[in-house]
Amino acid sequence: MESSVDISDVVGNGSSPSSKAYLSENEMDVLAVITLFTGGLSLIGASSVFLCSLINGRVCYPEIFPTFHLSLADMLSSLFLVVSSSIFLLSQMSYPGAPGPCGYIMTMVTCFYTTAFLLTIAYAIEALFRFRRRLTDGMRLDAVNVRVVSNNWMYLVYGLCWLLPLGLATGLMLVTHNLKDIEDNTVWLTIMPKQCTSCFPNFRFNEEMCWSQVVDGGAKHKMIRLLFLIPLLMVMIVNMVLYIMIARTFRQVAMRRGLLSYHQRQEEGLLRRKAALYQGVFCICWLPSVILGIISFTDGYSMEVNYWLLVMQAVLGPLQGILNSILYGWKRDSFRRALSERSSLLSTNRSNTISECLCQCRKRVGSSASMDVSILDSEEGDDKLLGKEEEVPENLEESIKNFRNDNF
16 A cells, blocks of 8 residues: 655655765765775686686586586676676666666676575585595495586586576566656655665665655565575575584594594694685675674664674675685685696596506505595695605596595
8 A cells, every 4th residue: 555755754854865864975985986896806806717617618527617606606796796886986876666777786786696605505515415425435446436516416406506596586676677656756866865776785785764765665675685684694504504514524534444543633624624714704704794684674774873884894795706716716726726737637537547546556555555535635644655665656646636525
């Protein structure tokens, strides 16, 4: 049911909007410039992973496949965020319920960020499957196999990571297209504060009054914010559980021989640190957005009062793309190696090469033939395991390292 709206509720007793606690022009421009800069950095970082994987023709290699999908989602989200920030800085305003591209652009920002959130879950699931497969297969040569994904079900997981956000984005675009003003609010739009524009890069965490001129605007505003916050909170919790499961599975793998060696303890500690780093970076990037989003549902929420949170969100949130490109891409030895190695070691027949190398290793090591692959993959202490007088061929060392869990 349509209801009348008292403009004095927005402008305050007939005074100008500036008498209310609104963000100043300089404050909004600072937020937009920061978002433009951090989003641009992420666009560059994600594009570097995406283009290098594509140009080198290595997209379907297991060391690269998960990171390629993540970089594509980060690249698209950063691109749309940069476009939105640029439109805002060019003073092309587009308010809720009014014609303009910004509502659609911010919907795509939400869509591809949600895709990136879900793909971090897919990455953790992939790592867990590979550890569990190592636990069940052990060192059986007939179990050595190099596949794009660890389990055929992972193709469905990757599909859902893309299709679910795109489906929600389609629904949001329909909602945006059908937004209607309560009345002819031409005068209203001339006095609405600039911070209410849909181009303002704040993930729709603005005041309720920005949506008061739209039919059922309050309910639609809540829905749009929840569609961003719920996946974000879900990913934080689910990833934490998955990385705990990965650490436990790794310890089971390491304990298969009955004892946990010094090197295995080192690798377990390294894995835990990596898991903490992945989860820590994600939480640091999006914690300001989570706090701001929750606060935005409280009575009396004001963007001006929470300006410091908006600044932190503008600095940390858009940096996800470049940080993901470093952590999941360029910082991983297996990723760099997969891009630069000889094609013979990265072909679909690589399992045969690994099997031959493992056979050579067993002949050389003798009584140590039953070692776990994680030991053979050690970056230090290999001389003690293989004997100082025994030299491992370069292709053997590279193949065994590739056989290691390349998704973590």
